[in-house]
Amino acid sequence: ALADMKSVASPLSTVLSAPRRAQVIWVRPLFQLLGSLFVAVALPYAVAAGITPELLGLDLYYVSLAASVTAIALAFWTYRNLAAFPGIRSSYYILPVFLSSFVAVFTVLFLARLGYSRPLLVASFAFSLAWFYLVYFMIQRRQTLKIAVVPFGRVDSLYSIEQVQWAVLGQPVIPPSADLLTADFDSDLPREWLNFLAECALQGVTVLHFKQLRQSLTGQVQTEHLSENADGALAPNANYIAMKRFADTLLALALLPVLLPLFVIVAAAVRLDSPGPVFFRQVRIGYRGRAFSVWKFRTMRAAAPAAPAAPTSEDPRERAITREDDPRITPLGRFLRRTRIDELPQVFNVLRGEMSWIGPRPEALELSRWYETELPFYRYRHVVRPGISGWAQVSQGHVADLDSVLKKLNYDFFYISRFSLWLDVLIILRTLKTMLTGFGSR
DSSP states (O other), rough: OGGGOOOOOOOOOOSSSSSSOOOGGGGGGHHHHHHEEEEEHHHHHHHHHHHGGGGGOHHHHHHHHHHHHHHHHHHHHHHHHOOOOOOOOOOGGGHHHHHOOOOOOOHHHHHTTOOOOHHHHHHHHHHHHHHHHHHHHHTTOOOOOOOOOOOOOOOGGTTTTEEEEEEESSSSSSSSSSSSSEEESSSSHHHHHHHHHHHHHTTOOOOEEEEHHHHHHHHHOOOSSEEEEEESSOOHHHHHHHHHHHHHHHHHHEEEEEHHHHHHHHHHHHHHHHHSSSSEEEEEEEEOEEEEEEEEEEOOOOOOOOTTTTTTSOOHHHHOOOOOTTTOOHHHHHHHHHTTTTGGGHHHHHHHSSOOEESSOOBHHHHHHHHHHHTTTTTGGGGGGOOOEOOOHTTTOOOHHHHHHHHHHHHHHHHHHSHHHHHHHHHHHHHHHHHHHHTTTT
16 A cells, blocks of 8 residues: 555755655645545535524534544544555445444434534535545555665565565665665675665665565565564464454354344255255364364265365365365355355354454364474464454465465464454455455355
């Protein structure tokens, strides 16, 4: 997200050959917020007061004014926090974020029995949407980043990242068109390059360690050393873990009355679709490495031949893998997998404290043991509760081969390193999109 990259405001006197390009005003948060308040609050309220001066003597006018400002500020704060994560198209979240914010304000006004002007609030909502879609369009016009690279160490791993124009420096002079500068801080840089980096930082140039930049562009953490945990501690925030567990339970209890009738319908459909049990149970590895039984609606035939790609041996690892166009999947099962409805019985795992709504997906016992022997730090993903949906699921989808599992593990480490409410909210929004599109299902 280009809007979240810091640009440079002042030229360097000693390391630049030409003035830096000025920061585009559309990417400045203060401009976005003040512009939305002017377009969506000041203008419509001033016009309304001009047409009907009597409004200025009514409390509902000022209540509505405060409500509009609150809703826009809340939506902007939420949107900025969500847009800070990589791998998202921020335009997808403008409507749901602003709609949720205004609905929340409407609800508070209704419960508090405060008088307000519905037309003014609706106008503020419509104009704020129009403003932020305009901001997004203006930012998209200069979407491609140009990043200057100090050519030492392991920075070569950056060049495979697409949608970025990489400018490899031949001498300690940064191009005037570059948005920021990156280097491998762990490498032994020559003195002139160290002085160059220091001078860039002093003059306001954004200078990032290449690993931090790679994480922000890909949404993955490629952990090579335990010290690379973002917080400097291996365990994520204990307070948020406890709060998340409480919220998971409340949400599960609230949704259970709605889900139970759906469960009855899906269960009947599964029984009619193919012979066999309604539910599929499998032992998986969860929070702190403990084994538990996960519940799903059965999506495969109860007794079917192994997939053609699978060997004829009874290797439990192969039986646990679902492959592309796996013939064991029933027609109904394919629909349930695409919409993720087959995962909904895991609400009972959530109530038991074995799972969360959001977290790394739990792997089958056989696969987990295999991955632990092949992938470094694999067990570290169990430091948080596994989830029904997660960052890897909405970013990558289903995986089977070892290379894809390693990439999935990098997504899981990113989630753990950024363990927060905002990332969970973003995953929920992307999960809704995934359920509609069927992304990553098998």
